Amino acid sequence: MARATVQDVAKTAGVSVGTVSRVLNKSPAVSESSKEKVNAAIRRLNYRPLASARDLRRDRTMRILALAKNLNSPVISEAFRGVGDAAALSGYVSLIAPTAGDLEREQQLVDMLRNGSVDGLIMFSPTMPDDDVQEMAEQLSVVQVCEIADSEAAFGVSIDDRQAAFDITRHLIETGGRRLAMIGNRAARSGRLREKGFREAADEAGLAPEQMLFVEGEFDFHTGRSLTRKLLASAPLPDAVFCGSDTVAAGCVREITDAGLRVPDDIAVAGFDDSVQAEMCVPELTTIRQPAYEMGRLAFEELLARMTVPGVHRRGRTFLPHELVVRDSTRK
Amino acid sequence: MARATVQDVAKTAGVSVGTVSRVLNKSPAVSESSKEKVNAAIRRLNYRPLASARDLRRDRTMRILALAKNLNSPVISEAFRGVGDAAALSGYVSLIAPTAGDLEREQQLVDMLRNGSVDGLIMFSPTMPDDDVQEMAEQLSVVQVCEIADSEAAFGVSIDDRQAAFDITRHLIETGGRRLAMIGNRAARSGRLREKGFREAADEAGLAPEQMLFVEGEFDFHTGRSLTRKLLASAPLPDAVFCGSDTVAAGCVREITDAGLRVPDDIAVAGFDDSVQAEMCVPELTTIRQPAYEMGRLAFEELLARMTVPGVHRRGRTFLPHELVVRDSTRK
DNA sequence: CACACTTTTGGAATCGATTCCAAACATTCC
DNA sequence: GGAATGTTTGGAATCGATTCCAAAAGTGTG
Numbered sequence: 084m085a086r087a088t089v090q091d092v093a094k095t096a097g098v099s100v101g102t103v104s105r106v107l108n109k110s111p112a113v114s115e116s117s118k119e120k121v122n123a124a125i126r127r128l129n130y131r132p133l134a135s136a137r138d139l140r141r142d143r144t145m146r147i148l149a150l151a152k153n154l155n156s157p158v159i160s161e162a163f164r165g166v167g168d169a170a171a172l173s174g175y176v177s178l179i180a181p182t183a184g185d186l187e188r189e190q191q192l193v194d195m196l197r198n199g200s201v202d203g204l205i206m207f208s209p210t211m212p213d214d215d216v217q218e219m220a221e222q223l224s225v226v227q228v229c230e231i232a233d234s235e236a237a238f239g240v241s242i243d244d245r246q247a248a249f250d251i252t253r254h255l256i257e258t259g260g261r262r263l264a265m266i267g268n269r270a271a272r273s274g275r276l277r278e279k280g281f282r283e284a285a286d287e288a289g290l291a292p293e294q295m296l297f298v299e300g301e302f303d304f305h306t307g308r309s310l311t312r313k314l315l316a317s318a319p320l321p322d323a324v325f326c327g328s329d330t331v332a333a334g335c336v337r338e339i340t341d342a343g344l345r346v347p348d349d350i351a352v353a354g355f356d357d358s359v360q361a362e363m364c365v366p367e368l369t370t371i372r373q374p375a376y377e378m379g380r381l382a383f384e385e386l387l388a389r390m391t392v393p394g395v396h397r398r399g400r401t402f403l404p405h406e407l408v409v410r411d412s413t414r415k
Numbered sequence: 416m417a418r419a420t421v422q423d424v425a426k427t428a429g430v431s432v433g434t435v436s437r438v439l440n441k442s443p444a445v446s447e448s449s450k451e452k453v454n455a456a457i458r459r460l461n462y463r464p465l466a467s468a469r470d471l472r473r474d475r476t477m478r479i480l481a482l483a484k485n486l487n488s489p490v491i492s493e494a495f496r497g498v499g500d501a502a503a504l505s506g507y508v509s510l511i512a513p514t515a516g517d518l519e520r521e522q523q524l525v526d527m528l529r530n531g532s533v534d535g536l537i538m539f540s541p542t543m544p545d546d547d548v549q550e551m552a553e554q555l556s557v558v559q560v561c562e563i564a565d566s567e568a569a570f571g572v573s574i575d576d577r578q579a580a581f582d583i584t585r586h587l588i589e590t591g592g593r594r595l596a597m598i599g600n601r602a603a604r605s606g607r608l609r610e611k612g613f614r615e616a617a618d619e620a621g622l623a624p625e626q627m628l629f630v631e632g633e634f635d636f637h638t639g640r641s642l643t644r645k646l647l648a649s650a651p652l653p654d655a656v657f658c659g660s661d662t663v664a665a666g667c668v669r670e671i672t673d674a675g676l677r678v679p680d681d682i683a684v685a686g687f688d689d690s691v692q693a694e695m696c697v698p699e700l701t702t703i704r705q706p707a708y709e710m711g712r713l714a715f716e717e718l719l720a721r722m723t724v725p726g727v728h729r730r731g732r733t734f735l736p737h738e739l740v741v742r743d744s745t746r747k
Numbered sequence: 748c749a750c751a752c753t754t755t756t757g758g759a760a761t762c763g764a765t766t767c768c769a770a771a772c773a774t775t776c777c
Numbered sequence: 778g779g780a781a782t783g784t785t786t787g788g789a790a791t792c793g794a795t796t797c798c799a800a801a802a803g804t805g806t807g
Contacts, residue, residue, distance in 0.1 A: 086531075088793055099757040104795055112755060134532040135476070136793035138467035139762050146532070148510070154486040154495070160513075163486070167513065176523065178480070178510040181492075181499065191508065199418075200466040200478070304691050333695050340697075359636050363665050365672075365697060420763055431787040436765055444785060468763035471792050 087128040096124035107132060143202050147386065149179040150192055151207035157358035158375045159207050162228055165379025166205055173387055175202070186210050196223055203386045206230075206239075208271065213237075224389040228382040229373075230272040231400060233279075240382045242405040244273045247371045248280030250407050251353050252325055254369065256288045258413050260323030260351060264296035266310050266335060267327045274299075274327055277355070281325055296321055307334020315342055322350055323413075329354035329361045332368050336412065351413040357406075366411035374403050419460040428456035439464060475534050479718065481511040482524055483539035489690035490707045491539050494560055497711025498537060505719055507534070518542050528555055535718045538562075538571075540603065545569075556721045560714040561705075562604040563732060565611075572714045574737040576605045579703045580612030582739050583685050584657055586701065588620045590745050592655030592683060596628035598642050598667060599659045606631075606659055609687070613657055628653055639666020647674055654682055655745075661686035661693045664700050668744065683745040689738075698743035706735050 089107075093100045098117050105113045106121040113121075124130070138144045147170060151159045163179055170177040178201075182189040189210045196204045203224040209216045213232040219225055220238065227239030255263065265281045268274035278297070285295055298313050300306040307326065311334065314321055326332035332354030336346050346352050346366055354361055357372035381401055421439075425432045430449050437445045438453040445453075456462070470476045479502060483491045495511055502509040510533075514521040521542045528536045535556040541548045545564035551557055552570065559571030587595060597613045600606035610629070617627055630645050632638040639658065643666065646653055658664035664686030668678050678684050678698055686693055689704035713733055 086793095089795090090793080093757095100794080101757060101759095101796080102755085105756090108795080114755060117755080131526070131530045133471070133793055134527070134530040135467045135470035136762090137795075139465070139471055139764090139793085140795045142762075144467070144532075154492050154511070155489065157487065160486045164513070164515070167515075171520070176512075176527070178512050179486070180508075180510050181496070183496070183499075188503070194463070195466070195508070198463045198466040200476075304695055330691070337695070337697070359662075360692075360695065363636055363669070363692065363695065365669070418763095421765090422763080425787095432764080433766080433787060433789095434785085437786090440765080446785060449785080465763055468792090469765080471794090472763085472765045474792075 086133070087130040089132070091128055092121065092124045092130050095128060096120040138199070142199075144200065145174055146176045146178065146201045147203040147205065147383075147390075148192065148195055148201040149177060149205040149207060150182055150189065150209070151179065152184050152210065153181050154179065156356075157360075158229065158356050158373055161375035162207070162379035162382070165376040165381075166228075166383045167379075169380045169383035169387075173383075175383075175387075177383075182208075182210055184210050193219070196225070203390045205382055205386060213272070224386060226382050226386040226389065228378055232272055233276055238400050240378050240385065240401045240403065241273075242371075242373050242378075243402045244276035245280040245283070247355070247373075247405040247407075248277035248325070249284045250280075250405075251355070251369070251371055252281045252284035253288070254407060254409065255323040255325060255351055255353055255413060256284065256290070258323075258347075258351060258415060261290065262294055262296075262319060262321045262323070263290060264298070264314050264321035264324045265327070266307060266314075266324065266331050267297060267299045268302055269299050271302075271327075274302075277327055302328040302331050304330050304334040307331035308338045311335040311338035315339070315344075320344075320350065323353075324350060325353050327355055329356050329358045329364070329368055329370055332370070332412070333360050333364045336364055336366070336368070347411070347413050347415050351415070353413055357408050361408070361410070364412070369410050369413040370408050372406040372408050374405070378403055418465070419462040421464070423460055424453065424456045424462050427460060428452040470531070474531075475722075476532065477506055478508045478510065478533045479535040479537065479715075479722075480524065480527055480533040481509060481537040481539060482514055482521060482541070483511065484516050484542065485513050486511065488688075489692075490561065490688050490705055493707035494539070494711035494714070497708040497713075498560075498715045499711075501712045501715035501719075505715075507715075507719075509537075509715075514540075514542055516542050525551070528557070535722045537714055537718060545604070556718060558714050558718045558721065560710055564604055565608055570732050572710050572717065572733045572735065573605075574703075574705050574710075575734045576608035577612040577615070579687070579737040579739075580609035580657070581616045582612075582737075583687070583701070583703055584613045584616035585620070586739060586741065587655040587657060587683055587685055587745060588616065588622070590655075590679075590683060590747060593622065594626055594628075594651060594653045594655070595622060596630070596646050596653035596656045597659070598639060598646075598656065598663050599629060599631045600634055601631050603634075603659075606634075609659055634660040634663050636662050636666040639663035640670045643667040643670035647671070647676075652676075652682065655685075656682060657685050657687075659687055661688050661690045661696070661700055661702055664702070664744070665692050665696045668696055668698070668700070679743065679745050679747050683747070685745055689740050693740070693742070696744070701742050701745040702740050704738040704740050706737075710735055 089100045089103045093103045167177045206227045208230045231239045231241050267278045298310045354368040354370040357370045361368040361370045421432045421435045424435045499509045538559045540562045563571045599610045630642045686700040686702040689702045693700040693702045
């Protein structure tokens with residue numbers, strides 16, 4: 084049994100295709116009686132308008148796509164929830180796809196915007212170079228969230244990563260940190276900004292730059308452990324470590340503990356993101372909370388403006404406030 | 416500047432639309448010279464075929480959609496990676512959307528299959544009733560993964576949850592567990608199966624059913640803690656707890672430790688999934704490893720068969736082998 | 748009952764890419 | 778040279794829903 088079309092419905096209901104379409108689109112110019120006939124026919128044939136035909140004619144899909152390196156990150160999945168809720172309110176369906184940091188796959192997904200498979204794009208963690216993102220965002224309906232290039236022209240929604248790193252580093256110093264270390268990730272935009280904030284805070288406190296340790300790698304648990312092992316091999320030992328994510332911080336705490344040292348008494352540790360890992364860790368982690376859901380919501384609003392008012396290419400970034408969450412991993 | 420169409424490309428290249436289309440689809444019946452002219456025109460106009468027009472004519476989209484309650488679960492995100500890799504090999508783009516356990520949202524997403532927005536659907540954790548899933552899967556290109564109804568007719572790819580729970584419970588008994596408890600989740604299909612395996616193993620070992628504790632709730636860290644608090648209020652205390660997920664198990668271990676008891680000496684704890692949390696936990700968790708990536712790959716293969724050979728509605732489930740991973744949380 | 752007006756309807760044109768058919772063109776071989 | 782064959786091309790028809798225009802049906806008024 085092949086798919087039913089408007090034509091079939093029209094024939095069964097004894098009206099014209101125009102009338103069927105008007106019923107489908109809730110046009111007011113339809114009499115009660117034909118509305119009923121059409122609805123009956125639709126039910127009888129189990130009819131569903133074909134998306135591609137409708138999209139072609141309407142020149143929009145009411146779908147948006149979000150891209151992220153991976154979907155595991157609690158900040159991203161929470162932000163995407165915000166995107167989804169906001170999108171639903173405006174009648175949009177939101178989908179997401181992981182790029183796995185693969186440029187080719189990312190391109191293929193971005194092509195879905197270019198070829199009209201979706202109306203808009205939200206980028207959480209682009210793999211392509213900053214300039215490409217920037218250029219794309221200038222001519223297409225694209226909004227960046229979380230990971231945004233450190234440039235004047237860049238735009239999107241995020242917290243102020245530099246300031247957040249500055250704040251938490253200062254907290255480490257205020258609680259007695261003198262020999263600071265950071266586990267970062269220069270491959271990520273936000274990672275570079277966090278390193279910047281970290282160095283600025285240390286600088287402001289008059290700590291000697293050559294005394295500071297910095298190691299980097301991916302933001303996962305095992306990386307956190309192995310990079311911490313490196314830190315523990317240096318002498319004198321650091322007394323406070325700022326990690327670029329809670330997961331890394333959990334690895335860091337674990338490695339320190341396994342080495343027979345105590346957190347925070349011997350070494351204080353701070354994370355980033357306030358994910359559930361921060362609470363699972365023993366001791367619980369001091370970290371930075373991002374208003375992820377709200378970031379997602381705002382990102383969709385921005386995207387909606389770009390999609391519906393063509394040519395609206397509002398410049399500028401929206402910074403949302405972060406929050407320093409102090410827990411036992413830095414409380415001596 | 417409006418979007419360029421095949422017509423525009425044809426005009427610019429000085430050929431017919433037929434030829435342009437043939438170049439786009441790499442038909443061999445095109446001369447070198449027109450191929451070059453067309454490609455030059457495409458570049459000059461920055462032309463991209465419109466997806467909706469193509470999809471309409473071809474009657475397929477080369478896109479599939481996966482649905483899950485949430486994207487955070489490590490098993491789901493790993494399985495989806497398998498889906499994505501397999502899909503890419505066959506030229507399909509795979510997208511995913513969270514339903515948040517909301518029936519209406521799930522319906523809306525399932526409609527994307529019904530209205531031809533995508534060619535196939537992969538369901539990780541359906542919210543709709545089993546019968547609806549079953550009916551849908553019988554007439555549409557749908558494959559279930561991970562969470563599959565416990566019925567003869569059900570089909571899809573997963574591990575044998577009942578057997579896995581049986582195995583890990585027997586391990587708890589073999590390592591000295593006599594007063595068993597389980598933290599489960601009857602709302603999930605796999606949760607019900609795991610409870611079944613748990614009870615069967617206890618039964619086989621001759622443990623008195625009225626001695627066994629069972630509490631249930633969502634599979635998250637805080638639920639794990641509060642449900643464990645309930646268990647610790649009972650007397651005599653359980654000496655082994657099987658948790659339906661690693662995250663819950665982490666909460667369980669934490670609560671036990673905070674109460675001044677030791678894991679595994681006083682109470683052994685086992686998890687499920689072998690997610691990164693199992694290794695983050697102290698002590699590290701005994702758990703069940705699922706071949707999630709492979710499950711995703713196979714699920715796509717199955718879906719592909721359903722999509723391309725219409726009417727192929729292969730019954731039956733594919734069970735993949737699980738693995739008991741023993742770590743310190745049960746090693747006395 | 749004729750007129751002006753509004754409401755409702757039918758149906759052709761449209762969106763943009765693909766595909767089929769017939770025609771044009773090129774090549775080979777006797 | 779011309780028949781026979783193969784290669785390449787143009788262009789109309791097609792996919793299915795929407796929308797516009799003109800026509801038909803309905804309503805109210807004097």
